Amino acid sequence: MSSATKGARARARVEVTAAIKDEARRQLAADGAAKLSLRAVARELGMVSSALYRYFPSRDDLLTALIIDAYDSLGAAADAAHAGVAEQQPVRRWTVVCEAVRSWALAHPHEYALIYGSPVPGYRAPDSTVQAAARVGQLLIDIVREAHRGRGVAVRPLPPELRSEGERLAADLAPDLPPAAITALVAAWAQLFGLVGFEVFGQFNRVVEERPAFFSHAVQQLAHDVGLLPQD
Numbered sequence: 001m002s003s004a005t006k007g008a009r010a011r012a013r014v015e016v017t018a019a020i021k022d023e024a025r026r027q028l029a030a031d032g033a034a035k036l037s038l039r040a041v042a043r044e045l046g047m048v049s050s051a052l053y054r055y056f057p058s059r060d061d062l063l064t065a066l067i068i069d070a071y072d073s074l075g076a077a078a079d080a081a082h083a084g085v086a087e088q089q090p091v092r093r094w095t096v097v098c099e100a101v102r103s104w105a106l107a108h109p110h111e112y113a114l115i116y117g118s119p120v121p122g123y124r125a126p127d128s129t130v131q132a133a134a135r136v137g138q139l140l141i142d143i144v145r146e147a148h149r150g151r152g153v154a155v156r157p158l159p160p161e162l163r164s165e166g167e168r169l170a171a172d173l174a175p176d177l178p179p180a181a182i183t184a185l186v187a188a189w190a191q192l193f194g195l196v197g198f199e200v201f202g203q204f205n206r207v208v209e210e211r212p213a214f215f216s217h218a219v220q221q222l223a224h225d226v227g228l229l230p231q232d
Contacts, residue, residue, distance in 0.1 A: 017055055019045055021069065024062055029110040033120045038062065060123055063114075067125060068132045070111040075135025077104040082139060090147040090228045091220065097139055098192055098219035105196045112200050116193055137189050141174050144185060144226055148177055153227030155180040181227050188222040195219070 023041045038059050042052040056062040081100035085093050105112040114120075115133070147153055158166045158180045166179030174182050195218055198204050199211060208214050224230075 013055070020052060020055055020062070021066060024066055025110065028066070028114060033063065033114050033117075033123075036063065063120060063123055064126060064129060066111075067115055067129050070108070070115045071129065071132035071135065073108070073111065074101065074104050074115075075132060075139075077101075078136050078139055082143075090143055090150075091223045091230055093143050094140065094223040094226075094228060095216060095219055097136070097143070098222070099216065101136060101192065102196050102199070102215055105200050109200050112196070116197055117201070137185075140189065140226075141177070141182075141185060144181060144228065145174065145177060147228050148181065151229050153178070153181050154229060155184050155225075155227035158183060184226045188226050191222055192219065 020041060023044050024036060027036055027040060027044075036059055038052055038056065039049050041062070042049045045052075056065065078097050078100045081096050082093060085096045105116075144153060155178065162183065163179065166183040169186060170177055170179040170182040173186075177185075195215060199208075199215070204211060
């Protein structure tokens with residue numbers, strides 16, 4: 001087989017894979033992840049099911065690809081936002097990254113629901129999703145790490161009953177950070193996605209009206225909680 005033929009086949013595979021994912025995302029938006037069906041995707045694309053299985057052997061394989069794509073898209077949005085303020089103070093960088101997460105989620109609610117909504121019945125995410133899923137959290141850790149190496153961080157000491165857990169978290173996630181800082185980071189990570197989820201899924205309806213200002217204030221408070229010092 002010539003290199004030209006191999007190249008054409010590779011391009012065709014990329015194009016078909018993209019078309020399958022696009023149709024699957026359309027079905028996610030219409031019916032939710034629990035109802036995603038390879039046969040339905042194949043039917044909408046005019047493919048026989050056996051042909052689609054050569055790209056994604058099972059529904060779970062397709063879900064995994066969509067989940068990794070969503071995490072990577074979110075991570076790329078956070079990275080791009082951070083790059084624009086990389087030389088600024090840690091609190092500003094933290095806030096910009098959090099606001100990028102919110103903006104991406106509001107622009108991609110169905111993909112956000114896939115990765116941070118209700119678990120899909122019968123699906124268990126494989127380890128291959130972990131690296132993409134960690135991108136935003138790792139970026140927030142990096143911001144705190146650089147602050148710790150510079151001006152330092154000011155976090156409240158852990159209560160005695162949480163010290164061993166804080167040490168375990170630090171060992172697993174960021175051994176160079178104080179256990180109190182990494183414990184606060186895990187809590188802030190959960191609260192960030194809780195804030196975003198409440199807005200995406202409508203829990204703030206008839207409650208919070210000035211949502212951008214509310215969110216900005218909330219994530220600046222999270223920055224304080226993880227020990228980032230305010231700008232002089």
